[in-house]
Structure formats: structure tokens, C-alpha cells
Amino acid sequence: MPSLTLEATGIPEEVEAGDPTNRRVELMLGALASAVLLFIAGMIIFTLIKAWPSFANNGLAWFGAGGNVDQQLSDIFNSPADPADYVYELRAWPLIWSTILISGLSVVFATFIAVFSSIFIVHFAPTALQKLIEPVVKYLAAVPSVVYGLIGILVIVPWINNNLITEQMRASVAYVIQLDGSSVMAATMILTVMILPIMIALIVDSLRAVPLNWREGALALGVNKWRAVRTVSVRAIRPAIVAAAVLATARALGEAIMLAMVAGSIGFAPNPFDGILFLFEPSRPLAPSILDGEEGLSVVPFGETMYAFGFILIVSCVFFSFSGWAIRQSLSRYGIGAR
Amino acid sequence: MGIETTDDERGLSEAGVPPVRRIVVDGETPPVRVAHRIGNGASPGLDEPFAVEQDFEAVWVEERMRIESLGVRFGQKEAVKDVSLQVNSGEVLALIGPSGCGKTTLLRSLNKLVDLTPTAIRSGRILLDDEDTAYMDDTLLRKKVGMLFQQPNPFPMTIFDNVAYGLRERGSKRPGKKALEPIVVDALERAGLWDEVSDNLNHPALSLSGGQQQRLCIARSLAVRPEVLLLDEPCSALDPISTAIIEDTIVNLKDEIAIVIVTHNLQQAERIADKVAFMYLGDLVEYGPATQVFNAPMAERTKDYVRGDFG
Ligand SMILES: Nc1ncnc2c1ncn2[C@@H]1O[C@H](COP(=O)(O)OP(=O)(O)OP(=O)(O)O)[C@@H](O)[C@H]1O
Numbered sequence: 001m002p003s004l005t006l007e008a009t010g011i012p013e014e015v016e017a018g019d020p021t022n023r024r025v026e027l028m029l030g031a032l033a034s035a036v037l038l039f040i041a042g043m044i045i046f047t048l049i050k051a052w053p054s055f056a057n058n059g060l061a062w063f064g065a066g067g068n069v070d071q072q073l074s075d076i077f078n079s080p081a082d083p084a085d086y087v088y089e090l091r092a093w094p095l096i097w098s099t100i101l102i103s104g105l106s107v108v109f110a111t112f113i114a115v116f117s118s119i120f121i122v123h124f125a126p127t128a129l130q131k132l133i134e135p136v137v138k139y140l141a142a143v144p145s146v147v148y149g150l151i152g153i154l155v156i157v158p159w160i161n162n163n164l165i166t167e168q169m170r171a172s173v174a175y176v177i178q179l180d181g182s183s184v185m186a187a188t189m190i191l192t193v194m195i196l197p198i199m200i201a202l203i204v205d206s207l208r209a210v211p212l213n214w215r216e217g218a219l220a221l222g223v224n225k226w227r228a229v230r231t232v233s234v235r236a237i238r239p240a241i242v243a244a245a246v247l248a249t250a251r252a253l254g255e256a257i258m259l260a261m262v263a264g265s266i267g268f269a270p271n272p273f274d275g276i277l278f279l280f281e282p283s284r285p286l287a288p289s290i291l292d293g294e295e296g297l298s299v300v301p302f303g304e305t306m307y308a309f310g311f312i313l314i315v316s317c318v319f320f321s322f323s324g325w326a327i328r329q330s331l332s333r334y335g336i337g338a339r
Numbered sequence: 340m341g342i343e344t345t346d347d348e349r350g351l352s353e354a355g356v357p358p359v360r361r362i363v364v365d366g367e368t369p370p371v372r373v374a375h376r377i378g379n380g381a382s383p384g385l386d387e388p389f390a391v392e393q394d395f396e397a398v399w400v401e402e403r404m405r406i407e408s409l410g411v412r413f414g415q416k417e418a419v420k421d422v423s424l425q426v427n428s429g430e431v432l433a434l435i436g437p438s439g440c441g442k443t444t445l446l447r448s449l450n451k452l453v454d455l456t457p458t459a460i461r462s463g464r465i466l467l468d469d470e471d472t473a474y475m476d477d478t479l480l481r482k483k484v485g486m487l488f489q490q491p492n493p494f495p496m497t498i499f500d501n502v503a504y505g506l507r508e509r510g511s512k513r514p515g516k517k518a519l520e521p522i523v524v525d526a527l528e529r530a531g532l533w534d535e536v537s538d539n540l541n542h543p544a545l546s547l548s549g550g551q552q553q554r555l556c557i558a559r560s561l562a563v564r565p566e567v568l569l570l571d572e573p574c575s576a577l578d579p580i581s582t583a584i585i586e587d588t589i590v591n592l593k594d595e596i597a598i599v600i601v602t603h604n605l606q607q608a609e610r611i612a613d614k615v616a617f618m619y620l621g622d623l624v625e626y627g628p629a630t631q632v633f634n635a636p637m638a639e640r641t642k643d644y645v646r647g648d649f650g
């Protein structure tokens with residue numbers, strides 16, 4: 001039998017330095033990446049142009065508080081047909097504050113829970129349990145948010161209403177708002193559960209990727225297992241934790257359906273000065289506000305206001321991505337390949 | 340901790356009885372241990388009395404760890420079979436043998452790191468200073484028995500933080516940077532790395548060269564003041580110059596620390612070892628003074644291995 005030569009297989013014997021295929025692939029990938037970036041930039045600019053009348057008519061007051069935001073939105077919706085008489089006045093703070101509050105609390109809680117449960121899954125759980133938990137957690141990431149909303153509205157909201165909110169609480173804020181269980185708390189709880197799976201999946205994978213070498217090095221110095229994991233593994237994956245938190249933030253900012261169902265759908269700014277009670281106050285973040293305003297999009301100034309909400313959400317996501325990137329840069333200063 | 344030589348040392352020595360030393364720990368006197376004095380490289384047998392007239396560079400040899408019929412199995416696979424050995428301070432013990440003969444497993448048994456492998460089953464006894472390690476807390480044992488791995492594994496932190504790591508994370512109180520600094524400097528000096536890194540203690544440890552990283556790992560182990568240091572092929576990834584520096588470091592350390600080194604490099608074992616143990620397929624085939632194992636091995640297998648005609 002003749003020996004198999006490279007020639008016979010059609011495999012080129014050696015790849016030349018200036019191989020034209022390489023060049024072509026590079027160009028193609030470069031073009032693709034640029035196209036994606038251009039698309040994102042285009043989307044941001046388009047949204048800004050569409051949103052501009054809303055921002056321009058309100059100035060910085062757009063971001064401030066004042067009056068009833070739901071009333072303002074309804075006035076915008078009922079604008080006269082003449083473009084000269086369009087109503088734009090809006091003080092969006094209650095919606096912005098609700099977004100910050102619910103997304104922020106959820107991401108903070110979820111980050112802690114995700115880090116600890118990932119450590120448990122990877123380093124402390126019995127192997128059988130590990131094999132069970134991991135796929136289940138990853139599957140949870142795929143549950144549609146409307147299902148979470150349903151559970152929230154049928155189980156969590158009534159539970160909070162019946163068990164956590166006392167009559168005194170209801171009475172103490174009755175002059176501004178009615179408490180019915182739809183609340184910051186319900187929204188935060190469910191949103192935390194919703195963003196957890198993706199965070200756990202990411203953190204578990206990066207914990208697994210920490211060289212065993214490092215942990216053994218720490219153990220060999222007489223450091224106990226928990227300490228070794230915390231000070232070496234978790235330290236080493238801080239960039240991945242930040243990345244997971246950024247991804248979760250984007251998911252939280254964009255969540256509309258579930259929040260529209262459980263947050264209360266009232267343009268009210270929960271007041272932390274009400275003490276623990278503020279967790280039971282209803283509100284409505286930006287994304288569900290767009291969802292709620294869907295049927296009014298054909299009214300020009302109302303549509304432009306919705307674009308303004310969208311613009312704030314896009315810009316926040318871009319902002320968080322970049323800050324996440326910057327934090328990761330500084331955190332991986334000591335990582336592999338450090339100079 | 341101070342070392343006191345008893346008054347009767349000279350008398351006893353002249354009578355041909357090994358000298359005695361007492362270790363005084365904070366005023367308490369632990370049981371007296373019998374120590375042997377050996378010569379400069381040329382090691383007489385353990386129990387041979389030595390001649391006082393000879394111009395010795397005296398080294399105290401003292402038993403630190405005793406391995407009694409150690410066996411380790413991974414499931415059905417017997418990695419170490421019935422090995423008995425002694426690890427002495429003042430000496431370098433080299434473990435040699437073909438790949439897969441159980442050297443790493445033996446070494447990792449000494450600080451119970453092998454117990455982290457779920458399938459590993461260990462039998463026999465390992466004593467540290469006459470105390471059964473089976474009943475010792477893992478972390479306590481590992482504080483006393485340091486280990487260096489085949490691949491340098493500095494943590495992704497600064498050079499300083501690497502050396503200080505063991506001291507910071509082993510207790511409930513984290514000592515401050517001020518208190519740690521002299522210890523870190525001392526450890527780096529003893530590891531022979533101080534001159535190269537004194538100006539950049541805050542640089543990432545992973546930016547060092549392989550040889551520097553390995554010496555940093557030595558410093559990291561030394562900072563916690565181990566009694567025994569286990570080295571698993573510490574030079575296998577290093578160039579000859581780094582290797583020579585690390586060998587120097589090891590020889591300088593042996594007065595204070597009992598050293599066990601696994602090596603595939605027989606020249607290296609010849610250069611630095613006082614005792615050599617040759618393993619084959621999990622068995623301890625030969626154990627004795629380095630000169631004897633290399634020049635007049637007793638077992639046929641050892642002979643073949645040290646002469647290099649090993650199949
Ligand atoms: N975690 C493990 N699970 C199963 N078998 C193992 C494990 N670790 C080691 N062994 C087996 O135990 C035997 C001894 O391995 P060990 O690593 O101690 O050899 P070694 O002498 O250090 O070899 P080398 O010189 O190549 O490093 C080998 O046959 C190996 O396959």
C-alpha cells in the first residue's frame with residue numbers, strides 16, 4: 001500500500017506567510033464586526049433623533065421630579081392634532097428611580113447569591129448534587145419572563161399583600177398610594193430569580209476554569225478550603241463576576257413584561273424615607289412604561305416620549321458595558337499574561 | 340525558639356555516642372531527641388559514630404517525619420505500596436524513579452493533599468515529630484509541611500501579596516503590611532529572589548520568569564516557616580541557570596528544614612541529595628545515603644536506573 005502523502009490528500013504542504021485565505025478571513029471578520037458596531041451606533045442615533053423633541057422641550061427637567069408622571073403621560077397622549085400644540089411636558093424621575101431601584105437591588109442581591117451558590121456548586125456540593133443542580137440552573141435561564149410574571153402575580157404579590165403588609169402600613173401611606181402587594185419587593189424578588197441562572201452559569205464556568213494549581217498552592221500553605229476558594233479562586237474570577245453582573249444589569253433594565261405585571265404599573269417614586277415600607281410601594285420602571293404605552297405610539301409626541309425612554313435604556317446599557325470593561329481591565333491587572 | 344547544646348554533648352561524643360541537643364520552645368523543654376552528625380556531603384550511615392577530630396562542617400540531622408508502610412490506591416490502582424521512609428532535617432532526601440512510579444503520590448501523602456482526590460485510599464502511618472498526621476488538622480499539618488509544585492503556581496496577585504498570602508490567610512487575624520514586611524523580605528532573601536524583585540514588590544507575580552516564579556513559590560512556602568519542604572520536580576520547567584540557583588537555595592535551606600525533592604534529573608539528585616530513595620511501580624526499591632545509591636546500589640533495578648539503561 002502506498003504511503004499517504006500530503007499531496008494525495010490535497011492538504012497544502014505548508015501555509016505560506018502571506019496566505020490569501022487568512023487575509024480574506026480577516027477582512028470578512030473585520031467587516032462583520034464593523035457592521036455590528038455601525039448598526040448599534042445607527043440605532044442609538046436614530047433613537048436619539050426620534051426622542052429629541054421630548055428632551056428638547058423639557059431640558060434637564062426631563063430627568064427631574066414634579067407633578068404626576070402618569071397624568072403627564074396621559075396629557076401627552078391626548079395632545080391636540082396640530083403639531084404646534086403638541087404637549088411634551090414630562091418629569092420622568094419616578095420611572096427612572098423605579099428602574100434604578102429595582103434593577104440595582106436585583107443585580108446586587110443576584111450577584112451575592114450567584115457567587116455563593118456557584119462556590120457551593122463547584123467546590124462543596126456532592127458530585128451527584130452538582131450534576132443535578134447545574135443543568136437545572138442553566139435551564140431556568142430559558143424560562144420565558146411572562147411565566148415569571150404569572151407566578152409573581154398569582155403567588156408572590158398576594159403573598160406579600162396578605163402576609164407582609166400590615167394595616168398600619170396601608171393607613172400610613174393611604175393619602176398618597178394604595179398598597180396591594182404589587183411592589184418594589186415583588187419586582188425585585190422575581191427579577192433577582194430571573195437574572196440568577198445566567199449569572200450562576202457564567203460564574204460556575206469561570207470558577208471551574210481557575211487552575212487547580214492555584215487552589216492546591218493555597219491549601220498547601222495551610223489555608224483552609226473556604227479561605228483558599230475565597231481568596232484565590234473568587235479573586236481570580238472577579239472580572240467574570242463583573243461581566244456577569246453587567247449582563248444581568250442589561251437583562252434587568254430590559255425586562256418589561258414581568259415588571260409590568262408585578263411592579264404596580266403606577267408612576268410613583270417609592271420613598272426610602274418611608275422606611276422599610278417603601279419596599280411595598282408600587283412603581284413602574286422605564287421598560288414596562290414603553291410596553292404599557294404601546295397602543296399610544298401612533299400619537300406623535302407620545303411616540304417620541306417612548307423613544308426617549310428607549311434611548312435612556314440603550315445608553316445605560318452601553319454605559320454599563322463600558323464601565324464593566326474598564327473595571328475588568330483594572331481587575332485583571334494581576335491575571336495571566338500580566339505585564 | 341532557641342537551640343541549646345547540653346553540657347554533656349562533648350563527653351558523649353568523645354565516647355562515640357551521638358550527641359544530644361535540646362530544643363527550647365518558649366522555655367519548655369520537649370523530649371530529648373537523638374541526633375546524628377554527618378560530614379560534608381560524604382554521609383556515613385545513620386548509626387555510625389563520627390570522629391570528632393575530623394574537620395567537619397557540622398550539620399544536625401534529626402528525624403522529622405516517619406513514613407510507616409504507606410500504601411495509596413486510586414480505586415483499583417495501587418500507586419504506592421508499603422513504603423517506609425524517614426525524612427530528616429539537615430538532609431535533602433531525593434525521590435527518584437521512572438514516570439508513574441508513585442513519587443508525586445508519596446509526596447502528596449506527606450501533607451495529605453492526596454486526600455483531596457476522592458478515589459484515593461491511604462493506608463499506613465505518617466508521623467510528623469512523632470505525632471500521627473492522621474489525627475492532625477489538615478491545615479496545621481500543611482503549615483508545617485510546605486510544598487512546591489512541578490509547575491510554578493504563583494497566585495494572580497502582586498509579588499508581595501504572594502509571599503504574604505500564607506501568613507494573611509491562615510489565621511483568623513490578618514496581620515498588617517508593616518508586620519509582614521520583614522518576614523516577606525526575609526523569605527525572598529532565603530529563596531534567593533530578593534535582589535531581583537526588591538524594587539518591584541508590587542508588580543504582578545505572573546510577570547516574572549518561570550525560574551523567578553518558582554523561587555517566589557519557594558519564598559511563599561518559607562514565609563510560613565515550615566519544618567519540612569516537599570518539592571515535586573521543581574526544576575523540570577526551568578533553564579540550567581535557574582535550576583542552579585534553586586539548587587543552591589535548597590542546599591542553603593537544609594540546615595533548618597527537612598527537604599524532600601522528587602527529581603528525574605539524576606545529576607541533580609547527586610548534586611544536592613544526602614539520601615536517595617528509588618521507587619519502582621509503587622515499591623520502594625532502595626533507600627540509603629546518596630553516595631551509596633549512586634555508586635554501589637544494592638538492587639539490580641536501582642543499578643539499571645542510575646546507570647541509565649532503564650527500559
Ligand atoms: N488522581 C489519580 N487518579 C487515578 N490514578 C492516579 C491519580 N494520580 C496518580 N495516579 C496513578 O498513580 C500512579 C503514580 O502516579 P504519580 O503521579 O505518583 O507518579 P510519579 O512517580 O509522580 O510520575 P511522574 O514522574 O511522571 O510525575 C500512576 O500510575 C498514576 O496513573
Ligand SMILES: [Mg+2]
Pocket residue numbers: 442443444571
Ligand atoms: Mg510526578
